[in-house]
Amino acid sequence: MPDSLLVRGGRVVDATGERTADVRVEDGVVTAVGSGLDADRTLDASGCVVAPGLVDLHTHLREPGHEEAETIETGARAAALGGYTALVAMPNTDPPLDDPAVVAAVLAAGAKSVCDVHAAGCITKGRAGTALAPMGELYALGVRLFTDDGACVESAGMMRRALEYAQSLPGAVLGQHAEDPSLCAGGHMHEGEWSSRLGIAGRPAVAESSVVARDCLLVALTGTPLHVLHVSTAAAIEVLRDAKQRGLPVTAEVAPHHFTLTDAACASFDPAFKVHPPLRSADDVEAVKRALADGTIDAIATDHAPHAQETKERSFEEAPPGMLGLETALALTLTELVAPGVLGLADALALLSWRPAAVLGLTEHGGPVAPGRPAHLAVIDPDATWTVDPARLASRSRNTPYTGRTLTGRVRHTILAGEPVVVDGEAQR
Numbered sequence: 471m472p473d474s475l476l477v478r479g480g481r482v483v484d485a486t487g488e489r490t491a492d493v494r495v496e497d498g499v500v501t502a503v504g505s506g507l508d509a510d511r512t513l514d515a516s517g518c519v520v521a522p523g524l525v526d527l528h529t530h531l532r533e534p535g536h537e538e539a540e541t542i543e544t545g546a547r548a549a550a551l552g553g554y555t556a557l558v559a560m561p562n563t564d565p566p567l568d569d570p571a572v573v574a575a576v577l578a579a580g581a582k583s584v585c586d587v588h589a590a591g592c593i594t595k596g597r598a599g600t601a602l603a604p605m606g607e608l609y610a611l612g613v614r615l616f617t618d619d620g621a622c623v624e625s626a627g628m629m630r631r632a633l634e635y636a637q638s639l640p641g642a643v644l645g646q647h648a649e650d651p652s653l654c655a656g657g658h659m660h661e662g663e664w665s666s667r668l669g670i671a672g673r674p675a676v677a678e679s680s681v682v683a684r685d686c687l688l689v690a691l692t693g694t695p696l697h698v699l700h701v702s703t704a705a706a707i708e709v710l711r712d713a714k715q716r717g718l719p720v721t722a723e724v725a726p727h728h729f730t731l732t733d734a735a736c737a738s739f740d741p742a743f744k745v746h747p748p749l750r751s752a753d754d755v756e757a758v759k760r761a762l763a764d765g766t767i768d769a770i771a772t773d774h775a776p777h778a779q780e781t782k783e784r785s786f787e788e789a790p791p792g793m794l795g796l797e798t799a800l801a802l803t804l805t806e807l808v809a810p811g812v813l814g815l816a817d818a819l820a821l822l823s824w825r826p827a828a829v830l831g832l833t834e835h836g837g838p839v840a841p842g843r844p845a846h847l848a849v850i851d852p853d854a855t856w857t858v859d860p861a862r863l864a865s866r867s868r869n870t871p872y873t874g875r876t877l878t879g880r881v882r883h884t885i886l887a888g889e890p891v892v893v894d895g896e897a898q899r
Contacts, residue, residue: 473510474501475888480515480849483816484522484838485824493520495845498888502841513883513890515849521819522836523555523846523884524800525826527615527723528699528771530792531587533579534572535564539867540776542576546583548774548796548864550891553848553881556586556827556835557796561597562620568592568603573611584884584891584899586835586846590615593632593644597621602632609639614830617645619699620746624651626684633694641831643721645697646685648706649747653677658787660733660748668737670786673748679705686713689720697829698722700773702747704757711766721829723771726802727793729758731871741782741789742871745775748791759812762821769826770818772799776867794870797863802872804852804879815852823848849883856880864897 477493482503494502494509526549532540542559549557559576561567567576573589580587591608595601597618605616616636623629623646636642654673659665661672682698686709689696701707701722713720727745732752735743743749761767775792782789803822807813813821827836834844857876860868884892891898 475890476507476509476512477515477520477847477849478512480518480520482520482839483819485820486838488816493839493847495885495888498845500839500841500843500845503839513849513893517851517853518882519815519850519852520839521848521850522823522839523848523886524553524822525832525835526554526557526772526774526796527769527826527829528773529557529559529796530562530775531559532563532776533576538778540865542579542587543583544864544866545774545796546580546585546587547897549585550884550886551864551881551897552796553800553850553884554585554796555846555848555884555886556588556832558588558590558615558830560619561590561592561617566592566597568595570604570607570611573608573613577611584886584897586886588832589613590617590619590645592616593618593623594628599624599628602635605635605639609642614641615643615645615697617647617699619645619647622647622649622651622681626688629685630688630692633688633692636694637692643695643697643830645699646681647699648678648681648685649673650677650681653680658744659736660750662733662751664733664736670736673746675703675705675750675754678703678747679709682706682709686718686720689713689718693719695719695721700725700728700747700771701767702728702750702754702758704754707757707761707766714766721768723769723826724758724762724767725771725773726795726799727871729755729762730802730806735871736786739786741784741786742793742869744786744789744791745793746791759807762807763812768829770799770803770821771826772796776865777869779868782869792869794863794865794867798858798870798872798877800850800881801877801879805877809878845885845888847885848881850879851882852879854878854880
């Protein structure tokens with residue numbers, strides 16, 4: 471890597487505002503932002519936006535246990551190509567991330583990758599909901615998000631115990647996959663008009679909102695921060711809006727598929743559209759967009775969930791839920807939210823970068839592009855158009871619901887700790 475790097479001619483956009491400037495980087499740190507700068511190597515950013523690297527709070531890397539679908543290396547590469555410099559690996563691996571040795575191995579592998587990999591730890595052992603995981607030991611390794619993602623902590627008593635235990639872990643946040651299994655058991659898509667038409671068992675919206683409401687009451691009791699994963703329904707959003715107005719320490723994320731697709735897509739019976747929580751109604755999609763615009767939602771998270779091709783080629787009911795997201799999240803946000811005027815560009819980047827970083831206190835990421843700050847940067851061409859081709863994605867899997875869709879906005883360069891890991895849209899390692 472050269473001694474110094476210059477990102478030239480871009481429009482810098484961060485939490486402090488916007489300005490046209492060159493950005494000089496040396497030894498992994500931004501050393502100057504201004505004009506008339508020089509360096510050993512230059513990356514062209516003309517016509518582009520220079521922003522803090524994106525931060526994904528919700529990535530399934532599948533390693534250990536399901537490396538046929540994804541590995542830490544391939545998932546991190548997909549993240550870098552999508553503009554991410556930090557991600558949080560979900561714990562529903564095999565074995566799950568409820569063991570300090572397993573978490574340490576994931577972090578060690580992540581340290582060699584092209585993205586800063588953080589690990590989420592399980593709330594309960596084996597994500598089975600019956601006994602607390604060794605949260606203190608996992609916290610000592612750097613874990614700050616605890617979740618049984620892929621499974622809801624169904625027991626209110628267990629969730630209360632976890633929230634109370636986390637009071638002794640400064641900065642720890644509990645994440646909930648809010649789908650009551652007793653209400654959505656056996657369901658494969660949103661319960662509504664389309665599930666009735668198609669004859670597919672549904673997962674009702676109340677399965678989400680009832681858990682969010684319960685957990686907000688538990689937050690009011692304990693004072694422990696809660697982060698609600700992949701919110702998808704208007705009813706849950708109303709609960710969150712009320713909780714925030716009451717000053718509760720509650721944050722929430724939405725995934726791009728929940729503001730770009732509706733349950734009508736399931737009429738194709740294509741398992742690429744199967745996800746949990748499921749694609750919802752058009753009214754829910756509009757509620758998600760309003761919540762992004764009014765600040766109720768804190769982050770756009772990918773819920774990147776790769777699956778080996780042979781598993782996604784099963785029938786709709788038999789196929790596993792989940793879809794890819796790391797390489798399309800930014801473009802979907804720009805295409806579906808910024809271009810129509812739902813969000814301004816800076817607000818969109820906030821939801822993708824500095825606001826998710828703030829949820830978990832990832833202070834090395836999402837901060838302003840300023841001297842002394844770590845050089846984690848995304849250089850984005852907001853006008854570039856491209857068509858989603860699964861064969862050209864970096865993931866080991868191909869389960870994207872956006873095949874053939876033309877999107878606007880693409881990452882040109884990604885810089886991790888001063889290293890250009892993506893240059894002109896190509897991964898460098």
